[in-house]
Amino acid sequence: SAVISQKPSRDICQRGTSLTIQCQVDSQVTMMFWYRQQPGQSLTLIATANQGSEATYESGFVIDKFPISRPNLTFSTLTVSNMSPEDSSIYLCSVEHTNTEAFFGQGTRLTVV
Amino acid sequence: GEDVEQSLFLSVREGDSSVINCTYTDSSSTYLYWYKQEPGAGLQLLTYIFSNMDMKQDQRLTVLLNKKDKHLSLRIADTQTGDSAIYFCAEKGSWGKLQFGAGTQVVVTP
Numbered sequence: 001s002a003v004i005s006q007k008p009s010r011d012i013c014q015r016g017t018s019l020t021i022q023c024q025v026d027s028q029v030t031m032m033f034w035y036r037q038q039p040g041q042s043l044t045l046i047a048t049a050n051q052g053s054e055a056t057y058e059s060g061f062v063i064d065k066f067p068i069s070r071p072n073l074t075f076s077t078l079t080v081s082n083m084s085p086e087d088s089s090i091y092l093c094s095v096e097h098t099n100t101e102a103f104f105g106q107g108t109r110l111t112v113v
Numbered sequence: 114g115e116d117v118e119q120s121l122f123l124s125v126r127e128g129d130s131s132v133i134n135c136t137y138t139d140s141s142s143t144y145l146y147w148y149k150q151e152p153g154a155g156l157q158l159l160t161y162i163f164s165n166m167d168m169k170q171d172q173r174l175t176v177l178l179n180k181k182d183k184h185l186s187l188r189i190a191d192t193q194t195g196d197s198a199i200y201f202c203a204e205k206g207s208w209g210k211l212q213f214g215a216g217t218q219v220v221v222t223p
Contacts, residue, residue, distance in 0.1 A: 043201070100144060104157075
C-alpha cells in the first residue's frame with residue numbers, strides 16, 4: 001500500500017486569501033490526483049498531477065484558481081487561491097499504486113469565513 | 114446526473130449482513146472500488162475488483178460484479194457498529210481517474 005500524508009489537516013481562512021495544501025507519499029508514484037468533497041457531497045476530481053508536466057484540469061476547474069505543483073515523484077501541492085466561502089470543502093490527495101489500488105490522504109478540511 | 118449511482122441510506126441491525134448496491138455506466142472501466150469514510154476522516158480503501166472478475170471475497174467483505182448489467186455490490190457479513198460510515202463505490206476510467214457515486218450512509222443499530 002501507499003501511505004499519504006496531507007498538511008494541514010484542517011484550516012480556517014479569511015476570504016480573499018490563499019491556502020497551499022501539501023501531499024507527501026511514502027513511495028514514488030507516477031500519477032497523483034486532487035479531489036474536492038463539498039459538504040455532504042461525493043468526490044469530484046479537480047486535476048491530475050504528473051511529475052514533469054503541467055497538471056490536467058477537469059471541466060469547471062482552472063489553473064489560476066487551483067495551481068498545482070508536482071516537483072518530484074513523492075510530493076505535490078494544491079493551492080486554493082482567492083478563497084470564498086464556496087471553497088469550503090475537504091480537499092483530498094490520491095495516488096495510484098501498482099496501477100490497481102487508489103489510495104487517499106486523510107484530507108484537508110477547509111473553512112472559508 | 115452522475116455516472117455512478119448508489120442508494121443513499123441503509124439501516125442494518127448489528128450482526129446482520131449489509132448489502133450496498135451500485136450501478137455504473139462506463140463499460141470500459143478496468144477496476145471498481147469500495148471506500149469507507151467515517152465522520153471527519155478521509156477515504157479508506159476497503160476492496161477493489163478487476164472488471165473481468167465476478168466475485169471477490171476478503172474476510173467479512175464480498176464484492177459481486179455483474180458486468181453485463183453494470184452492477185456492483187458490497188456485502189458486509191456480521192455487521193458491527195464500527196461499520197457505520199459512508200460507503201462510496203467508484204469506477205476507474207481513463208488515465209486513472211475515479212468516478213464516484215454519491216455514497217451510501219450505513220447506520221448499524223443495536
